[in-house]
Amino acid sequence: MQPLEKTLRSRLEKTVKEARDVAESAALAALNQLGVGQAKPDGHFSEEEKALRRRLRVHGRQLGDRRDPKGEQEISRLIEEVAYEHWHRMLFARFLAENNLLMYPDPDDPVAITLEECEDLAADEGAANGWELAARYAARMLPQIFRLDSPVFQLTLPPEHQQKLEHLVTDLPLEVFTASDSLGWVYQFWQAKKKDEVNKSEVKIGARELPAVTQLFTEPYMVSFLLDNALGAWWAARRLTEADLKNASSEEELRNKASLPGVPLEYLRFVQIEDDAGDTQWQPAAGAFDAWPEQLGDLKTLDPCCGSGHFLVAAFLMLVPMRMELEGLSAHEAVDAVLRENLHGLEIDQRCVELAAFALALTAWKYPNLPSPSGRGVGGEGAIGYRPLPELNLACSGLSVSVAKEEWKQLGLGKKNLTIALDWM
Structure with missing residues (x-):
């Protein structure tokens, strides 16, 4: 996949920024309609509306909105949550649909479905519109991302705002949804306004402000350079023979010999060294990483600030063909093995964790099912397609403990030292 072209990136940036303004205005209007910030519900509310209002107030407090002694409650964090979701x-949903990965949940044979078909099916399936139905189908595929049990999805946005959002997403060109780095830009653009506000305010950076001001998208060439000269150098040191390293006439010749289809190692650098006898030999400029495991199944990679998963996706696209080549795995087997054993990510922003999971799943389902150079693996062209994936090793490290102290201490199971430690924490 190719990175997003600059003019399309600018168009995506403009669309996402406008979408945040529209979505937050819609969220404010919908929440005020239910009196979520008020101390008491209006008398004309139905029991269903009162129940939804209570759930939204509880959810807002879980997000950090404060309720004062009189019962009135902030809704600023809840507005952000409703707008984002x-x-x-x-x-x-459009990312999935444009990649033929939005699946109609037939228990025997799931089939790809378009957004237009979702709109046609919405009434029969009991959904308000095609977008709601598409999200319902997507939730079956990635329940950790599309949390339809959240009360924010029971909230109906005003029609005029909903229509604006629909137009914004449908007007984006197809190329936006097939580029390799669009997901990363999407969240950076979403946070851009908040980042500017925080920087201009000169307030002390706290937990709420940190994700916005620390988001920094890494350009594809930077990711490739770092991985080529780490994982790529490890691979080259084991794939190239001593004769290759002694007799090669250029770095380009060594890169060509070390590369695999889909893993060109174009940024891998070599240097020439001279031994005691005065003979020269090439070696990877970054070294051979001799302390790393010899078997890729034992290699653990961790991105401690994984953001939207850009490094994880790039590492995935290198590791899968490497494991197919070294271990004789099929594409299916290699994809599962890499997700299960090799890739790990941490991030302080829960939304970024969800984006990283979405990006990895999308890449895994789209992975080309091609044979390895040695002839091993599954032959034939095309993508693997949708199927259940192993549990992804991604976690949010920025969540606060939101239980009562005594409940927290019970995790000590009566063990004195552990209980004391939990009490201190």
Whole structure:
């Protein structure tokens, strides 16, 4: 896949920024309609509306909105949550649909479905519209991302705002949804306004502000350079023979010999060294990483600030063909093995964790099912397609403990030292 072209990136940036303004205005209007910030519900509310209002207030407090002694409650964090979830539900559904990965949940034979077909089926399936139905189908595929049990999805946005959001997402060109780095840009653009506000305010950076001001998208060439000269150098040191390293006439010759289809190692650098006898030999400029495991199944990679998963996806696209080549695995087997054993990510922003999971799943389902150079693996062209994936090793490291102290201490199971440690924490 190719990175997003600059003019399309600018168009995506403009669309996402506009979408955040529209979505937050819609969220404010919908929450005010239910009186979520008020101390008491209006008398004309139905029991269903009162129940939804209570759930939204509880959810807001879980997000950090404060309730004062009189019962009135902030809704600023809840507004952000509603806006984000409703917009990204539509955006992610189109990502899946444009890659033929939005699946109609036939128990025997799931089949790809378009957004237009979702609109046609919505009424029969009991959904308000095609976007809601698309999100319902997507939730079956990635339940950790599309949390339809959240009360924010029971909230209906005003029609005029909903229509604006629909137009914004449908007007984006197809190329946006097939580029390799679009997901990363999507969240950076979403956070851009918040980042500017925080920087201009000169307030002390706290937990709420940190994700916005620390988001920094790494350009594809930077990711490739770092991985080529780490994982790629490890691979080259084991794939190239001593004769290759002694007799090669250029770095390009060594890169060509070390590369695999889909893993060109174009940024891998070599240097020439001279031994005691005065003979020269090439070696990877970054070294051979001799302390790393000899078997790729034992290699653990961790991105401690994984963001939207850009490094993880790039490492995945290198490791899968490497494991197919070294271990004789099929594409299916290699994809599962890499997700299960090799890739790990941490991130302080829960939304980034969800984006990283979405990006990895999308890449895994789209992975080309091609044979390895040695002839091993499954032959034939095309993508693997949708199927259940191993549990992804991704976690949010920025969540606060939100239980009562005594409940937290019970995790000590009566063991004195552990209980004391939990009490201190």
